[in-house]
Amino acid sequence: MSAGRATWLMAIGIGLAALAGMDLRPERALAQDASQDTRPAEGPEIREAAAEPPAMMTVGATSLRPTIAPECANRTDVLGVSRVVEIDTSRGPHFGEQYRGLEDDFLNFGEVVITFDDGPMRRHTIPVLDALDEQCTKATFFSVGRMAVSDPSTLQEVQNRGHTIGTHTWSHKNLASLGADGMKREIELGISAVAAAVDGPIAPFFRFPYLGHSKASRAYLESRGVGVFGIHVDSQDFRTRNAAVMQKTLLSRLERNGKGILLFHDIQVSTARGIREVLAELKTRGFRVVHIVPKEPATTLPEFDAIAAKSIKGRKGVTAKAPLADRAVTWPVAGDEASPPAGQRPAPPPPQAERKQQPAVKDWANPDNDPWQLRSMGH
Numbered sequence: 001m002s003a004g005r006a007t008w009l010m011a012i013g014i015g016l017a018a019l020a021g022m023d024l025r026p027e028r029a030l031a032q033d034a035s036q037d038t039r040p041a042e043g044p045e046i047r048e049a050a051a052e053p054p055a056m057m058t059v060g061a062t063s064l065r066p067t068i069a070p071e072c073a074n075r076t077d078v079l080g081v082s083r084v085v086e087i088d089t090s091r092g093p094h095f096g097e098q099y100r101g102l103e104d105d106f107l108n109f110g111e112v113v114i115t116f117d118d119g120p121m122r123r124h125t126i127p128v129l130d131a132l133d134e135q136c137t138k139a140t141f142f143s144v145g146r147m148a149v150s151d152p153s154t155l156q157e158v159q160n161r162g163h164t165i166g167t168h169t170w171s172h173k174n175l176a177s178l179g180a181d182g183m184k185r186e187i188e189l190g191i192s193a194v195a196a197a198v199d200g201p202i203a204p205f206f207r208f209p210y211l212g213h214s215k216a217s218r219a220y221l222e223s224r225g226v227g228v229f230g231i232h233v234d235s236q237d238f239r240t241r242n243a244a245v246m247q248k249t250l251l252s253r254l255e256r257n258g259k260g261i262l263l264f265h266d267i268q269v270s271t272a273r274g275i276r277e278v279l280a281e282l283k284t285r286g287f288r289v290v291h292i293v294p295k296e297p298a299t300t301l302p303e304f305d306a307i308a309a310k311s312i313k314g315r316k317g318v319t320a321k322a323p324l325a326d327r328a329v330t331w332p333v334a335g336d337e338a339s340p341p342a343g344q345r346p347a348p349p350p351p352q353a354e355r356k357q358q359p360a361v362k363d364w365a366n367p368d369n370d371p372w373q374l375r376s377m378g379h
Contacts, residue, residue: 096230
């Protein structure tokens with residue numbers, strides 16, 4: 001075995017070493033059985049990195065494979081990463097309880113995949129990243145295109161810390177209610193915008209807003225070689241600002257399910273305030289984190305790349321003229337609206353006559369004056 005291969009295996013095994021000697025609670029130990037691996041014989045190609053290290057997928061100097069920080073080596077007091085699973089999305093696989101009959105289940109009892117939707121939003125995303133770092137663990141972020149364009153630096157931070165980045169459409173529309181053209185635009189512009197924001201590879205992993213899907217939208221994603229991720233356990237963090245309520249909801253549902261894909265939103269107050277305690281409790285209760293990575297990066301379509309580039313260019317222009325806008329909130333969060341800087345009152349609206357004389361201003365995040373607008377919170 002080459003020195004490089006040995007080093008790679010050692011790095012991937014750190015998360016496993018962190019869990020060595022730690023038993024699940026008795027009731028879990030009795031329930032767990034190796035025969036419960038229900039992965040279908042004809043399912044997607046899923047390789048556990050610890051068993052067979054795949055070739056590293058890179059674009060330029062940026063890797064899609066997570067790195068393990070030196071300070072996390074040999075830690076037994078943190079959640080860590082139990083295993084890294086590489087997923088081949090070329091057939092458009094489906095994951096999550098929303099796709100019964102279609103689902104490719106790669107999780108064993110006691111395993112979880114940590115996911116976040118709707119970001120980035122710096123004031124909430126950064127605390128989430130810090131909490132994940134403290135536990136030496138990794139997650140997957142399903143970013144909304146308009147949010148990515150609004151705050152590319154924060155999304156780049158997500159990437160730099162070794163997490164997987166997928167997409168969640170351009171503007172969080174319910175695709176089940178859209179025609180073919182609208183559905184395609186939401187999906188493709190979301191992929192192009194997120195890829196442009198990080199200026200590098202992203203995963204061909206997708207989650208439907210509101211978990212609303214149709215046969216046509218699923219077929220389109222399959223044709224594009226994109227994996228669809230639903231959920232098993234919902235934190236319901238968008239329903240409360242109370243971190244304790246969010247924690248209780250998530251953990252009680254996870255105990256009943258025993259494993260699964262966990263859903264949080266990195267734009268929600270309750271998650272930003274409470275994710276640290278959730279991660280610590282996962283460790284205490286013996287759950288193990290599986291980090292998912294793609295076999296190949298997502299591909300984009302040139303026509304939507306052009307729109308995304310135009311959006312980012314417009315955003316940079318706004319930021320240059322008004323630096324405070326760099327952190328402007330463009331996504332509605334119930335009960336957490338943006339406020340002006342301390343001591344500064346918002347300017348009163350101009351008189352009606354003056355408003356009529358002003359030319360229409362193009363939305364920097366909507367260069368084609370698309371009438372679609374962001375919707376209220378949900379999944």
